[in-house]
Amino acid sequence: MVFDSFAEARKNGFLAMKKLKDSGKGVVGQFCTYTPLEIFMAADLVSVSLCSTSDETIPEAEKVLPANLCPLIKSSYGFAITDKCPYMYFSDLVVGETTCDGKVKMYELLGQTKNVHVLELPHRQTTPEAKALWRAEIVRLIERVEKDFGVAITDEMLKEAIRKRNMERRLLKEVYELSTMCPPPISGLRQLQILFGAQFKFDWQEKVEEIQNAIDSIKEAYENGERPIAEKAPRILITGCPMGGVTEKVVKVIEDAGAVVVAFENCTGAKQMDRQCREEGDPITNIADHYLNIGCSVMTPNPNRFELLYRLCDQFQVDGVVEMTLQACHTYAVESYTVKTFLKERNIPYLHLETDYGTSDIGQLSTRAGAFVEML
Incomplete structure (x- = not known):
């Protein structure tokens, strides 16, 4: 596979x-x-x-x-x-x-x-x-x-590194943008596995080739009529704390309830893949500007997160947004109120799930996610 x-x-x-x-x-x-x-x-x-x-x-x-x-x-x-x-x-x-x-x-x-x-x-x-x-x-x-x-x-070394990282970002963005299709060609869990797993591949050339192969394989299967996701499945965007490992449980309970996660605004997803680093000019300034503009809840104010969040909601035609925050992550927990208000003003349903790295809350998460999906 x-x-x-x-x-x-x-x-x-x-x-x-x-x-x-x-x-x-x-x-x-x-x-x-x-x-x-x-x-x-x-x-x-x-x-x-x-x-x-x-x-x-x-x-x-x-x-x-x-x-x-x-x-x-x-x-x-x-x-x-x-x-x-x-x-x-x-x-x-x-x-x-x-x-x-x-x-x-x-x-x-x-x-x-x-x-x-x-x-x-x-x-x-x-x-x-x-x-x-x-x-x-x-x-x-x-x-x-x-x-x-x-x-x-040297500056030339940095410029080459920027070029290569931009290529990697473009490919990973292409992976998750496949899910703009209706129905999406892969589940949210599959998408997350690629986005999360890519950071643990250490040969750059092999990594970009594998990502490209994944894109081609997904497209080919879709064109051949493979439709693993129901066309009427509610489309969910996940925002909040970093995803991966145990927190995949949030994706699983959403998709087990009959929805599909089409986009991740988190660090694991669009937050780091959405933009390209400028390649012309001073590479140190370009790198500094690129990274400083990441829309994380530690920034105050934090307009870049909300610009990206709303753009993704529109691009992926989402039916609802689920925010996952880790216990005691104060910046995301406080900002969740602002996110909820921002989405409510735009008539986008919102659910906030707080969790940790244990599995004892899966039943509660399933109940709340199931009720949210049913409401959609």
């Missing part, structure tokens, strides 16, 4: 990562969509997402961290201190960012055992001061990478 490679990418990537590390490749682990991957690509390093999506190590993390902290933070820290995450284990440098207070303090603890660099992310996007600070942070990260890995990163 075309999806199997992506569905198993995180697990299978462990061996690929070890081979790369054994061959002498430098590895950078990162947590957030705001981290500019072009810098690591320009330095010929391997980059990998370290956000953990399992409750397996949370009990260990809670020996140090408070129990009422975001599960993503606790899980990530737990995998780090137990050495149960090969990606964290193999990372020569771990890059964090000041998106939320919980992460910042976790990075402080993580720095006691790992080589950690924290990006100072401004929480405004349009002021000259915020833009200047963020550009300076990009320069500081470049200097850190050059120092730690003994490389010199």
Whole structure:
């Protein structure tokens, strides 16, 4: 199956990562969509997402961290201190960012055992001061990478990395835009497997070829009459916290209720794939501007999220929006009221689901998702 490679990418990537590390490749682990991957690509390093999506190590993390902290933070820290995450284990440098207070303090603890660099992310996007600070942070990260890995990163290297990342973003955007069709050619779970799994494929050329093959296979099956989704299935967009791993349960309960998830506005989906990085001009400024304009709830105000959200609702002809927030993710939890009001003014039905990395709430999630889909 075309999806199997992506569905198993995180697990299978462990061996690929070890081979790369054994061959002498430098590895950078990162947590957030705001981290500019072009810098690591320009330095010929391997980059990998370290956000953990399992409750397996949370009990260990809670020996140090408070129990009422975001599960993503606790899980990530737990995998780090137990050495149960090969990606964290193999990372020569771990890059964090000041998106939320919980992460910042976790990075402080993580720095006691790992080589950690924290990006100072401004929480405004349009002021000259915020833009200047963020550009300076990009320069500081470049200097850190050059120092730690003994490389010199030129403007030409950065421009080539921007070009390659733009190609990757275009292909992944093409994947999820297939679901603008009615009925969509794949389920939301299949779409998420590709979007989430792609970040654990470390050979860029092979990755873009696999994504293109997936696109071609999906189109061919559709043209041959394969219709895995019912034409009348309500079309759902998911917004909110990052998706993947255990949080796939939210997608499953929605689709088990008879709907189909056609789009993800989250970090895993359109939030990072929707726009291209400018290729002409100063590459450092282009990278800084591109990443600073990501519409995350940590930004205040946050117009870019709402512009994208409404555009996706229109483009994908959604019947309803489900917001998934992780427990104790305060910025998304607070902004959920604004999202609800924004969608209500546009007559778009909205459901807010709060969850964690456990499975004990699946029954409750199923009940609420089922009632929402039935209402549609």
